Structure formats: structure tokens, C-alpha cells
Amino acid sequence: MGATSEARQVGGGFLIFDSDPALVVTPEDFTEEQRMFAETTRAFLEGDVLPQDEHIERLDYELTIRLMRKAGELGLLAADVPEAYGGLGLDKVSSTLINETLAQASSFALSIGAHVGIGTLPIVFFGTEAQKQKYLPDLASGAKIAAYCLTEPTSGSDALGARTTAKLSEDGKHYILNGSKIYITNAGFADIFIVYAKVDGTQFSAFILEREMEGFSIGPEEKKMGIKGSSTCPLYFEDVHVPIENVLGEIGKGHLIAFNILNIGRFKLGAGCLGGAKETVALAAAYANTREQFGKPISQFPLIGKKLAEMNILTYVLESMVYRTSGYIDDMLKNLDHADAEAGKQSAKAIAEYAMECSINKVFASEALHTIADEGVQIHGGYGYVQEYKVERIYRDARINRIFEGTNEINRLLIPGTLLKKAMKGELPLMERLEQLQEEVLSYSVAEGDGPLVEEEQLLSQMKTLFLIVGGSAVQKFGTxxxxKQEVLSHLADMIIQLYAGESALLRTKKIVERFGEEKADLAIQMTRVYLREALQVMEQRAKETLQEAASGDVLRTQLSLLKKFTRASSLSTLALKRDIAASVIKSERYIVY
Known part of the structure; x- marks a missing residue:
């Protein structure tokens, strides 16, 4: 498997091709301009948002609106809106960095995230020229606030099972909407609503609604476990007359908008989780250094250090994945002409290319933050369970991430499902790769070479081969x-996630070594070594269970024997590495890479 420049352009290509580190975006590549946007965001948080934190958490609509408009004045709502429509038209790396930095604002970050992401982007990517001219300048400035309305009482994960209907009026000038939506973020104060309904009960379509439209009403606030400072309400439509010029995209093609906007939402959720992970590492490390038990800070106890090391490792891997994916999406969308009549179709195709990577980011990020927040509470002990400490809120707020933007269960089904569809369409040479596999397996040998990450490169190669063996066996056994076989698909998804995560960390670390040298890259090297070995263990467990489901008798025994060949790793004390990593985190009292 040789490196290829084409691999970056193909969604799912990381499973087949070797990736070139030079073609992968990492935080070390940030420009001064990109860092400036992060600093602007941080200054806004520290000066305007965090001092009002308690009031925001009490769901003060007027305060949230005022702060969102201040964010608009600073350009923080305009990153993804093209300049022609009052936005900044920034690259996706910049908008991702803004999104990550905002995460410290908790519920307020969600309010902004829903507005700039799933609320505004449907019009950016799929709106007509007239719709863009009418709505985007106000959305970019914060003069108007957006909400995205997909979920219904009887259709959560089954989005296409929506029962809200739309019927063309007799005069042909309006679509008349009837039905309801639930769990709509920003509903209490939003002005513009992206609503999905079925025309004549069958054609799933998208519409732009305005708050003042007659027959459109908003229900009471939900009482939630977390994200309490964000608005979440049901919506009701009783003969709401929506002008035909407010149809978004094409009638019957609403799924192209819904699913592709969800893909972007999944990716953006990953960036938000990254910001939460970094904050939690800093809070936990600082607390561990100040909290004394048995005559010394608890940071000096090895079990606390191990937790901090593992939190830092997960954050490093997540950060590597998020910015790698942002680079991919940026490449696909940077040349998009938003004024082109075909912009919607081009957007859908571009976003769909990396649908699998977006789902991977969503699942990994939400589960990584859950683990990190949980350990953050544990390090705080009883104090972590009281509201005086921020880690308590991070823990509660993090729980929704595994439900948002499609549950993790749904995304685990989508990951291998998307891969197989791309293969069947000829968009990815997966079947050809499987045909080459048998010969390679028989002639397999451990590669030799010099450098600090040679064995990690070998482990990654083993992981790719392992996935192809197991995935190929499952497809051969079960066919269509x-x-x-949801359990099998979930196991395959977990293997794919571990591969993308491990490779993202390895590629980034190789860039750090090349740019700064081995000494400065030492911590990144250690984290990569630990993660790849533990990822291989996860893959081995998933592989065994999948093969046991797909085969039996002599065939199974042969496959399990083959499995051992591709799950070997040299003896290495990951505990010793984690002690070194922990020492760096404890000393710096923050998330640290070098």
C-alpha cells in the first residue's frame, strides 16, 4: 500500500491507501490568521460570556440574544457564510477552531453552534440566490437567529418517518404545513426555522419558516438534564401558509439537505467535544495539584496520574482527527461557487464524500468526552458532584452528545453502511483491495526501518489488514x-473508528517529528505509542467476536489463527509511558502536546 495524493480526496480511502502526513491538516499548521480568530473568540468568552455564565444557565433569552448579536458584531457567526452574503467566507479549519474555542461557554456554545451550523448552513449550501440574499446577511450578523427542525415525537432516528405534512394551496402560492416537531434547539428565541415536512404525505421536503407566520406556535421549554442554558422547545404547525419561494432545495429532495447538514453537524459536534475535553483536562489537573490527601497532592498518586494521562491521550487523538477531517471538508468545499444554480447539488456531493469520517468524528468525540468528563468528576471526588465546580456541569452537558445529530448507534450503522455503498458504486476500490489481500496475507512479514515510529506504522498496517480480513469475511458470509446484522456492523464500525483515530494521531506525530525533531515530539510519540497499542486490543476483541459470528469449525479456527498474526505488538510498558505523560500534564496543568 503506497502513499497516494488521491487518498486525501476519497472518503474512506484511509482504509485502503497509506496517507501522506504532508497532506493532512494538523493544529501545527494553523496560520496566524486562524489563530487570530481563536483569540478573538477567547477574548469574547472571557470578557462577555463567562462573567454572565450563571445568568445564561438560568435561560435568560434576552441575555443570550444580546450575546449572540455581540458575537455577530465580532464576525463569530459569519465564518461559514460567503462574503457575497455578508459573511466572512472563512476556511473550514478557521470555523472549526472558532467552534472548538466556544465550547467553554457550555449552553451558550450550543446556542451559537445550532445557529451557525445546522440552522444557517442549509441556506448557505442549498438556498436559492433570493433566499441567500434575504436571510444570510441577518443570520451572519446575529440580527436573526436560526433553528433546525427535524425531530418529531414519533420519528427520532427515523427522520424520513416524519408525519408533518405540506400541501400546495389551491392558488399554488403556498404550502400549508400541519404537524409538530420536538427538541428544537434555539426554538424559544429563533426567528428563522428550517422545517422538514412531507408534501402530500410522501415527498420529504425542506422549508424556511419565519416566526411570525400565522398558525406557527412554540411550546414550553423542556426541563433537561444538562445544557440548561439553551432553549429546547416543541413546535406546532396548524395550517401554516409558507410561500412557495420558501421551499428549500427541491420538493421531494429534502433528504439530501437533512442528511448532509447532519453530516456537517456531526463534524462540528466533534469540534465542540474537543473544546470540552481540553477544558476538563485543565480543570482536573489543576484540582489534582491543589487537593491534598494523606499529606500530599492527589496528583502524586499513580492512579490519578494514569487518569490524567489517558484523558490527555484521548484529547490528542481527538484533536488530530477533528483537524484532519476539517482539512478534507475544506478541500471539497473551498472552490464551491455559491451563486451557481447547481451549488446545492455540488454541496451535497462534496459533503457526502466524507459522510463516514463525519460519523466517525461524532462517535469518537462524544464517547471520548464522556470518558474524560467522567474521570474529571472522579478526580474531583465529592466536589465533582456539586454545582460549584464546573466539571459537574461538563459531565451533565456531555451526555446529550451521544444522542445529538443521530444517536451513536445509528452512526455506527452508517459508518460501514456508507463504506459498502461507496464500494458498490465504484467510488472506492474496496473489492479490488480485498482481492489483493489473500496474496499479501500469505507473504506477510514485519517491515524493518529506522525512526521513532516504525513499529507504530507497522501496527497501523496490521490494523488495516485486520479490518479487511474481518470485514471481507462478514460481507462474504452475510451478503446483502x-x-x-447490527451487532456485526457495530463491531466493524468500532474497528474503522479505531483505525481512523490511530492513523490521525500517527500522521500528526510524524509531522511533529519532522518539523520540530524527536526531542520536542517526545510526548506526542509516547501518546501515539500508547493509543495504537490499545486500539489494536480493541480491534482484536471486535474481530474475534465478528469472526465467531461469521464462521465456525475449521474455517473459524483458521481465521482466529490468522488473527493472532495481525494483533502482535512488541512488549512495551504502556503504564510507564502513561506515568511520563501524566508528569507533563500535572506540571503544565492543561492539555499538552509538547
């Missing part, structure tokens, strides 16, 4: 029935 594999869609019914």
Missing part, C-alpha cells in the same frame, strides 16, 4: 443480509 449484513444490513440486518
Amino acid at each position: 443480509r449484513i444490513e440486518e
